[in-house]
Amino acid sequence: MAQVFDNTDASRSAKKSGLKTIRAKLGLLNASLYATYGLKYKAIDKSQRYYHLV
Known part of the structure; x- marks a missing residue:
């Protein structure tokens, strides 16, 4: 069973963190998840x- 994560607040937090795009922020999160736990995630819409x- 896959866990679903809501990304509606990511645009606000991406601006505050200094990253230009949501994709850049999510790319960093994806890289750290894969390096630490061997997990990756991808968009479903x-x-x-x-x-x-995944």
């Missing part, structure tokens, strides 16, 4: 609001 672990 075209607007990239919801993600699931």
Whole structure:
């Protein structure tokens, strides 16, 4: 069973953290998850609001 993550607040936090795009922030998170736990996630809709672990 896949866990689904809501990404609606990521745009606000991306601006505060200094990263230019949501994709850059999520790319860093994805890289750290893969390096630490061997997990990756990908978008399940075209607007990239919801993600699931793969």
